[in-house]
Amino acid sequence: MIESVKNVLIVGGGISGLTAAIALEKAGVKTEIVELKEEWNVYGVGIFQPPNALRALNEIGVAQKCIQQGYSFSGTAFCDVNGNQFTAPNNPKIDGYPGLNIISRRTLHEILLEEAETCGVKIRMGETVEEIDNQESHVNVKLTDGSTLTVDLVIGADGVYSKVRSLLFGKVEHEYVGQACWRYELPRPKELTNSVLYYGKKAKAGLVPMSEEKMYLLLMSAEPGNPRMPEDRMHELLRDRLQEFGGMVAEARELITDPAAVVYRPIFSFIMPSPWYKGRTLLVGDAAHASTPHLGQGASIAIEDVIVLAELLEKESDVQQVLQAFMERRFERCRLLVDSSHQLVKWELMEWEGQSLDDVNPGKFSHFIFEKMNEAI
Numbered sequence: 420m421i422e423s424v425k426n427v428l429i430v431g432g433g434i435s436g437l438t439a440a441i442a443l444e445k446a447g448v449k450t451e452i453v454e455l456k457e458e459w460n461v462y463g464v465g466i467f468q469p470p471n472a473l474r475a476l477n478e479i480g481v482a483q484k485c486i487q488q489g490y491s492f493s494g495t496a497f498c499d500v501n502g503n504q505f506t507a508p509n510n511p512k513i514d515g516y517p518g519l520n521i522i523s524r525r526t527l528h529e530i531l532l533e534e535a536e537t538c539g540v541k542i543r544m545g546e547t548v549e550e551i552d553n554q555e556s557h558v559n560v561k562l563t564d565g566s567t568l569t570v571d572l573v574i575g576a577d578g579v580y581s582k583v584r585s586l587l588f589g590k591v592e593h594e595y596v597g598q599a600c601w602r603y604e605l606p607r608p609k610e611l612t613n614s615v616l617y618y619g620k621k622a623k624a625g626l627v628p629m630s631e632e633k634m635y636l637l638l639m640s641a642e643p644g645n646p647r648m649p650e651d652r653m654h655e656l657l658r659d660r661l662q663e664f665g666g667m668v669a670e671a672r673e674l675i676t677d678p679a680a681v682v683y684r685p686i687f688s689f690i691m692p693s694p695w696y697k698g699r700t701l702l703v704g705d706a707a708h709a710s711t712p713h714l715g716q717g718a719s720i721a722i723e724d725v726i727v728l729a730e731l732l733e734k735e736s737d738v739q740q741v742l743q744a745f746m747e748r749r750f751e752r753c754r755l756l757v758d759s760s761h762q763l764v765k766w767e768l769m770e771w772e773g774q775s776l777d778d779v780n781p782g783k784f785s786h787f788i789f790e791k792m793n794e795a796i
């Protein structure tokens with residue numbers, strides 16, 4: 420283990436922050452998380468876990484728990500607007516893992532939080548960083564409660580609007596791609612045993628089983644200009660945008676009645692130029708690269724980031740070597756994912772504007788990227 424990294428401050432207790440803390444504690448490094456939220460309020464809709472995410476989570480010992488508490492199958496089926504399948508569910512696999520596991524975000528959070536607590540990770544809620552002062556041998560950090568810390572490394576795992584990124588690099592633009600994602604949790608019909616994407620003329624819908632009892636409906640729609648949505652009408656707006664779909668989506672549409680249960684997110688695409696560190700402070704996960712959800716891999720590469728970091732800290736002898744090696748292992752892989760996900764958005768927007776893209780096959784393209792993501796990290 421690298422001698423000069425004994426204690427690490429992690430800013431953000433999301434998927435990458437909790438995973439980083441667990442991985443580092445298991446490698447013998449003391450960690451502390453500062454999380455902006457006063458209390459956890461992770462929403463219930465699900466997250467895609469492809470084989471590379473499960474492989475990375477296995478490094479901290481939680482992949483099997485995710486599979487047991489999620490819903491696994493061979494992959495996503497691609498269909499027309501009425502549910503007539505044109506690509507079978509058959510994602511590329513890594514030995515020992517299903518083609519796809521879906522887990523509720525809340526359940527994933529509970530698994531990671533429990534593991535972090537077992538490992539002795541200290542978590543301060545309702546807190547963030549105010550100042551970061553990188554020195555050659557350590558980092559001095561001032562928190563918003565006025566307290567100060569001296570640590571060997573700071574990890575910015577504070578998501579797409581990262582404060583650590585602003586403190587390090589100033590304002591960095593992230594591109595709104597012109598689409599938003601709508602999600603809604605519903606009971607799972609028995610016949611839904613894998614995720615299904617419905618390609619419409621104006622939008623893309625999906626049904627995703629999350630457990631024996633639950634599924635969620637998703638919708639990707641064009642929302643030019645990133646409009647502010649009226650909270651009390653979210654259910655109506657989602658139902659309006661689902662009108663063109665038949666099959667199981669049409670049945671699910673009838674059950675959308677609660678505006679507060681609609682999870683709406685505008686979609687960004689963004690990757691920081693290399694390097695993602697300054698001195699002894701490193702960005703990981705969405706703070707460094709936020710991909711659109713079209714390949715369901717944003718969290719996978721966030722998890723991979725911190726697994727690679729922990730591995731390098733165990734192997735290399737110098738912090739700057741660790742950070743340089745980290746960039747060599749992570750940058751191109753993350754860029755491939757961010758750019759490929761954004762490419763899918765561009766094709767969808769062109770189709771929804773009425774352009775015909777006969778030579779484009781999103782299913783084949785996604786399959787190719789999944790194969791790349793299954794390569795060793």
Ligand SMILES: Cc1cc2nc3c(=O)[nH]c(=O)nc-3n(C[C@H](O)[C@H](O)[C@H](O)COP(=O)(O)OP(=O)(O)OC[C@H]3O[C@@H](n4cnc5c(N)ncnc54)[C@H](O)[C@@H]3O)c2cc1C
Binds near residue numbers: 433576580712
């Ligand atoms: C609609 C949508 C669907 C998606 N679906 C998938 C999917 O199916 N599969 C997949 O792999 N990925 C998916 N993603 C991407 C995935 O959600 C993200 O890549 C992942 O959550 C990144 O994890 P993170 O820990 O880096 O950031 P986040 O999950 O954003 O966590 C950041 C944490 O930091 C905290 N925080 C924020 N600011 C501060 C601060 N200043 N100080 C302290 N704490 C702070 C936040 O409260 C939060 O707890 C999707 C994304 C979207 C938008």
